[in-house]
Amino acid sequence: MKTLNKTISCGLFRLITFIQHYKSQYIISLFTLGYLGLLIRFLSGYFIIDFIVLGALLISPYIIKPNNTKKGSLKYLGLSFIFMLLTFLSGVQTFYFFALGTALLFIIESTAGYIDHLPFFLLGLLSPTFKYFNTMLGFPVRLQISIWTGKILQFLGYKIEIMGNVIVLNGTEFSVDPACVGLKMMAASILAGLIIMAFFQQQRGKPFSFLIASMIFLSIIGLNIISNLIRILILTIFKILPDNPNHDMVGIICFLMYIILPSYFLIKWAAGNSSGNKKMPYYQHNKSGKILFLNMMLFIAVAMTGLTKINPKENFTATTPSITLKGYSKQLVNGGITKLEKPGILIYIKPMQHFYGAEHNPMICWIGSGYQFSRINKEKIEGKEFFTGILKKGNDIIYSAWWFDDGTYRTSGQIDWRWRALKGDHFYLVNINSGDENTLKNEVKKLLKNRSTKSILALASRSTSNKPCDFIEHNC
Numbered sequence: 001m002k003t004l005n006k007t008i009s010c011g012l013f014r015l016i017t018f019i020q021h022y023k024s025q026y027i028i029s030l031f032t033l034g035y036l037g038l039l040i041r042f043l044s045g046y047f048i049i050d051f052i053v054l055g056a057l058l059i060s061p062y063i064i065k066p067n068n069t070k071k072g073s074l075k076y077l078g079l080s081f082i083f084m085l086l087t088f089l090s091g092v093q094t095f096y097f098f099a100l101g102t103a104l105l106f107i108i109e110s111t112a113g114y115i116d117h118l119p120f121f122l123l124g125l126l127s128p129t130f131k132y133f134n135t136m137l138g139f140p141v142r143l144q145i146s147i148w149t150g151k152i153l154q155f156l157g158y159k160i161e162i163m164g165n166v167i168v169l170n171g172t173e174f175s176v177d178p179a180c181v182g183l184k185m186m187a188a189s190i191l192a193g194l195i196i197m198a199f200f201q202q203q204r205g206k207p208f209s210f211l212i213a214s215m216i217f218l219s220i221i222g223l224n225i226i227s228n229l230i231r232i233l234i235l236t237i238f239k240i241l242p243d244n245p246n247h248d249m250v251g252i253i254c255f256l257m258y259i260i261l262p263s264y265f266l267i268k269w270a271a272g273n274s275s276g277n278k279k280m281p282y283y284q285h286n287k288s289g290k291i292l293f294l295n296m297m298l299f300i301a302v303a304m305t306g307l308t309k310i311n312p313k314e315n316f317t318a319t320t321p322s323i324t325l326k327g328y329s330k331q332l333v334n335g336g337i338t339k340l341e342k343p344g345i346l347i348y349i350k351p352m353q354h355f356y357g358a359e360h361n362p363m364i365c366w367i368g369s370g371y372q373f374s375r376i377n378k379e380k381i382e383g384k385e386f387f388t389g390i391l392k393k394g395n396d397i398i399y400s401a402w403w404f405d406d407g408t409y410r411t412s413g414q415i416d417w418r419w420r421a422l423k424g425d426h427f428y429l430v431n432i433n434s435g436d437e438n439t440l441k442n443e444v445k446k447l448l449k450n451r452s453t454k455s456i457l458a459l460a461s462r463s464t465s466n467k468p469c470d471f472i473e474h475n476c
Contacts, residue, residue, distance in 0.1 A: 070114035
């Protein structure tokens with residue numbers, strides 16, 4: 001009997017020791033499953049699963065590595081409540097995603113140890129917001145790189161012609177396309193930057209401050225621009241076309257030499273000169289009762305925010321705008337978009353709900369339909385600036401033009417229309433398409449000269465919906 005009692009006592013002791021040792025892992029696992037359930041319930045249609053998301057998830061255990069020798073802080077708890085507040089004010093799914101993600105980081109930090117700022121940047125990479133802003137901001141960057149490349153080649157004595165994002169040398173076209181200054185290279189650079197920063201943090205035991213980490217990522221973006229400028233110069237000078245095997249090789253070499261290598265030494269230097277983490281209000285992560293209660297309240301708050309403000313089944317509806325053009329048939333399509341059509345011309349008038357919303361430009365919407373863009377350019381007619389581009393899918397070619405319009409003011413600038421929208425103006429994206437380039441330009445010229453167009457869009461601006469638009473809209 002004594003032996004049996006001793007065996008039972010030893011077994012219970014080992015069980016209690018085992019539970020205490022792995023208690024934080026159990027708590028983290030339970031809350032992770034809970035937040036995963038909220039993610040599936042409210043944001044199941046939010047993500048665009050591609051190599052960025054998969055790559056970010058793959059490196060997440062290396063980036064989110066708690067330091068159990070340091071107490072966790074309240075930073076992620078505060079961030080979660082800030083993003084919940086923003087979700088309540090706007091109803092935007094992106095804010096809710098960050099509220100959920102930072103809440104998950106808080107349960108990890110509060111039970112397992114201190115987490116630095118890198119996981120927050122990882123959340124940004126996981127969000128489709130990264131893809132949207134990269135597409136939006138990458139376009140003017142490509143145009144600028146084309147201009148810089150052209151000026152350098154002209155200075156070197158080459159006779160070239162610049163047509164938007166296309167450089168023509170002796171009749172051969174070289175384009176600065178999205179594959180050059182686009183999502184893949186930018187995402188790969190930031191992923192690599194996260195891994196290198198995590199490596200030096202763990203090696204030196206000293207985290208980067210949020211400011212230093214932000215400056216490093218901005219530097220990586222700048223290195224991308226420099227790398228692609230050098231890349232397009234090499235491709236143009238040596239006439240290396242896309243079907244040449246050396247085309248991709250040049251890209252890989254430039255990526256390694258002008259982005260990864262400088263990033264490594266920059267991060268190494270920053271790690272050696274970093275003063276470490278500043279003193280913060282620490283939370284005692286070994287007080288399991290208080291931690292569990294606090295995380296339960298946070299989980300309930302995040303769940304209630306989703307139930308109150310996020311409805312994944314809600315469809316966007318808008319009043320049919322009072323837009324009519326002589327000779328055009330009219331149809332209202334998804335998202336309050338007005339479709340005007342006549343033989344040879346197709347016009348989409350797309351409402352911009354908020355200054356932070358997606359603008360449904362053809363580079364996003366048409367590409368989603370399987371088209372590829374080429375010869376993207378800025379042009380002027382009657383002193384009005386607008387974008388043009390050529391869309392190709394197999395043998396199908398569409399010439400497209402677009403600008404932003406509030407009924408009295410037209411612009412092609414992203415910052416311009418968003419700043420005016422922030423002050424209360426209601427903007428639309430006007431997108432005109434044709435299978436013939438001359439037909440397109442003649443129609444654009446007629447619409448820009450036609451004063452009645454102002455009154456048509458002014459009527460439309462008074463019939464906008466009050467439902468907020470998210471950063472990412474998939475129904476273009």
